[in-house]
Amino acid sequence: xxxxxxxxxxxxxxxxxxxxxxxxxxxxxxxxxxxxxxxxxxxxxxxxxxxxxxxxxxxxxxxxxxxxxxxxxxxxxxxxxxxxxxxxxxxxxxxxxxxxxxxxxxxxxxxxxxxxxxxxxxxxxxxxxxxxxxxxxxxxxxxxxxxxxxxxxxxxxxxxxxxxxxxx
Numbered sequence: 477x478x479x480x481x482x483x484x485x486x487x488x489x490x491x492x493x494x495x496x497x498x499x500x501x502x503x504x505x506x507x508x509x510x511x512x513x514x515x516x517x518x519x520x521x522x523x524x525x526x527x528x529x530x531x532x533x534x535x536x537x538x539x540x541x542x543x544x545x546x547x548x549x550x551x552x553x554x555x556x557x558x559x560x561x562x563x564x565x566x567x568x569x570x571x572x573x574x575x576x577x578x579x580x581x582x583x584x585x586x587x588x589x590x591x592x593x594x595x596x597x598x599x600x601x602x603x604x605x606x607x608x609x610x611x612x613x614x615x616x617x618x619x620x621x622x623x624x625x626x627x628x629x630x631x632x633x634x635x636x637x638x639x640x641x642x643x644x
Contacts, residue, residue, distance in 0.1 A: 505609045511623050512537070515604045517571060517597030520583055527604075530595050531567060533623045536642050539569045541599075541608055541615040544582035549614045552632035553586050559635045560591055566642055571597040573605055618642055 506512075514528040531537050540556075542549035553570070556563060570588065572579050579598065583589065588596050599605055608615055608628075616629040618641050627641055 505607055506617060506625060506628065507609065512539075512619050512625070513607070515599075515607070517599055517604065519598070520576075520580065520589070520596055522576075522598075525597070527569065527597070531569060531623075534621055535565060535567050536621050536626075537567050537569065537619040537623070538638070538642065539571065539604075539608070539615075539617040539619070541571050541605055541610055541613060541617075543613045544572060544574050544578045546613050548632045550582075550586075552614050552616070553582075553588075555632070555635050555638070556594070557586055557588075557591060560593070562635060562639060563642075564593065566593060568594040569597055570594060571599050571604055573599045573602045575600075616641075 512527065512531070514526050516524055516526055518524055540549075540552060542552070556568060568591075572582075576598070579596075583596060588594050597604070608617060612630045614632055616631075616633055616638070618626045618628065620626050629641065633641060
């Protein structure tokens with residue numbers, strides 16, 4: 477009898493611990509953790525990389541979570557690539573959770589690979605998207621050169637506003 481009660485108590489404690497951890501872990505977002513954490517993404521060829529391996533802390537970073545079919549996302553990309561000289565000291569991480577058949581034509585259209593300061597990432601499980609607590613696209617997240625969140629926006633930013641969001 478004592479053994480059964482102990483076993484039930486132990487099982488309840490395990491269940492509560494797991495539920496508590498799940499609730500606590502689910503609450504970690506860009507709002508509660510201001511330094512950008514490591515995430516595993518895939519590049520356009522399907523190779524896995526970690527964000528901390530490609531993003532350097534000595535430069536400001538802009539993370540743009542996008543949809544290849546979103547007009548606002550397309551305009552944001554055009555604004556960045558069309559003004560790339562203005563943003564030469566900024567590293568961009570452009571991320572989508574849309575499948576390769578959707579994002580590959582986007583990458584080709586905007587020739588993303590020709591820009592050394594733009595990294596593409598595929599987030600098939602929406603882990604980064606969940607961390608960024610996305611509700612609309614594009615999501616534009618600006619981190620300073622120390623990796624600390626400065627500001628975020630839930631719409632595309634014209635070049636002058638994006639520049640101000642990064643450097644002011």
